[in-house]
Amino acid sequence: MEHSLLRYLRREILPTTHCPGCGCGQVLNAFVNAIDELQIDPKEMIAVTGIGRSSWIPSPYLKCDTLHTTHGRPVAFATGVKVIRPQNRVVVIAGDGDLAAIGGNHLIHAARRNVGLAVFLVNNYIYGMTGGQVSPTTPYGVPTTTTPYDNAEYPLNIAELMAAAGANYVARWTTYHIRKLIAAMKEALQKSGFAFIEIISQCPVSYGRRVGLRDGVAFMEHFKENSVSVNKARNLSEKELEGKIVVGKLIERDRTEFTESLRRVNRLASQRRRTT
Ligand SMILES: Cc1ncc(C[n+]2csc(CCOP(=O)(O)OP(=O)(O)O)c2C)c(N)n1
Ligand code: SF4
Ligand SMILES: [Mg+2]
Numbered sequence: 001m002e003h004s005l006l007r008y009l010r011r012e013i014l015p016t017t018h019c020p021g022c023g024c025g026q027v028l029n030a031f032v033n034a035i036d037e038l039q040i041d042p043k044e045m046i047a048v049t050g051i052g053r054s055s056w057i058p059s060p061y062l063k064c065d066t067l068h069t070t071h072g073r074p075v076a077f078a079t080g081v082k083v084i085r086p087q088n089r090v091v092v093i094a095g096d097g098d099l100a101a102i103g104g105n106h107l108i109h110a111a112r113r114n115v116g117l118a119v120f121l122v123n124n125y126i127y128g129m130t131g132g133q134v135s136p137t138t139p140y141g142v143p144t145t146t147t148p149y150d151n152a153e154y155p156l157n158i159a160e161l162m163a164a165a166g167a168n169y170v171a172r173w174t175t176y177h178i179r180k181l182i183a184a185m186k187e188a189l190q191k192s193g194f195a196f197i198e199i200i201s202q203c204p205v206s207y208g209r210r211v212g213l214r215d216g217v218a219f220m221e222h223f224k225e226n227s228v229s230v231n232k233a234r235n236l237s238e239k240e241l242e243g244k245i246v247v248g249k250l251i252e253r254d255r256t257e258f259t260e261s262l263r264r265v266n267r268l269a270s271q272r273r274r275t276t
Contacts, residue, residue, distance in 0.1 A: 008032045008042060010063050018053065021216030023201030026175040027122055028057045031093070034185035045089045048078040050103065053129040053203070054095035054122035072102030075110045078117050079258075086116065086259040089189065096123040096137040100158045104136070107158075111165035114193040116257040120185070121158060121196070124203035132206030139243075143210055159198040163251040168193030170250040174200040176223035177247060184249070193257045200245055 009032070018024045035042065042064035049055035051071035059066035069077040074092045082090045092099075099107050099121045110117060126144060127133040134144040136156040143150045163170040169191045173181040181199065188195035202208060202219035213219050223245065230248035233241060 005029075005032045005036055008035065008063055009061050013060055016061060017056070019203075019205050021202070021204045021219075022053070022128075023124060023175040023199075023203070023216070023219070024053055024057050024122065026178060027054070027093070027120070027181075027199055027201060028061060030175075030178055030181045030185060031057065031120070032062075033182045034189060037182070038186055038189060040089065040189065045091060046078075046081055046085070047091045047093065048074045048081060049092070050074040050094040050098035051129075052095035052098045052127070054093060054124070054201070055098065057093045057122065058091070072098055073106065074098065075103060075106040075115075075117070075119065078119075079106075079110055079113075079115050082116050083259055083262065086263075090117050091189070092117055092119045093122065095128065095135075096121060096125065096158070097127045097133075097135045100136045100156055108161065108165050111162045111167040111194045111196065113258040114166055114168055114255045116193055116259060118185075118188045118191070118195045119197075120188070120199055122199050122201045123158070124201045124207055125155075126203055126207040128203040128206045132203075132210070142207075145206075159196070159250055162194075162196040162198075166194070166255065167196050167251070168255055168257075169195035169252050170198075171196075171248065172198040172200065172245070172250065173247050174223040174227060174245060175202060176220045177227070180247070187249075187252075191252075192260075193255055200247075 046065045047058035047062055048067045049059045059068040074094050078090050078092045123137050125138050127135050132144055133146040134151055138151050140154050141150045159170050159172045171184040184197050188197055204215050227245045227247045233246040
């Protein structure tokens, strides 16, 4: 008997090329569960990705219209898609390097504009696909290919940045919290405006071996033991939160979605043109 979720995937190219134990498979699994539970018709959805291992989650495996764009630019392409096709659900799935480093400004300003995108940033703390270079989310003190002694930079709290920039929905979960992640994906996919989930995921190959977490199971245990809920974190000091992963919903608000605002301004402009 065939698995019912296989209908969302391009079977002809399965199995995936992700390494054994890579979190990308869990994120893909969570995503197809979310669209299945919401009964979303994949024909109504456009998935946009950049370049990186996480970008392979929707493209080429997902059976919907996909736009596999250049490194750092998926949010810019997705904004264009949403402006032209506001009736469609537009989803971006890409890595921490893609969205928080080279694509950081696109991300901040799409959140500020509140563009109607569901953006799932797969944070494996590293440039996974290219062999383990430091990324803006790599923890302080961790050695990488480009910081061989250790990392002298502090990591970016990308989820809090999205909340501060104005996103309508921001959450953070790990690949260990799979049911919570599916529920958050469902919320994000139904939210009007910019919806963002930071998914803490694992790259045992390019990151894990640097920190003594050599397989997927070791990462699951690590995520389980080191996660604290948003509510609990409110009562903890910065020192107590060192090395912890704060999980849950960071913010939910209801600012008007960007393409809706754009249509309002366009109507205003045509009224003015008629009266002058
Ligand atoms: C403009 C440009 N710069 C650099 C690269 C090389 N490159 C490809 S993927 C990547 C980083 C991937 O890291 P991330 O986005 O975190 O994805 P992951 O593989 O970790 O999922 C880089 C630097 C590129 N393809 N294009
Ligand atoms: S190198 Fe890392 S991110 Fe890339 S497929 Fe392997 S485990 Fe996943
Ligand atoms: Mg990465």
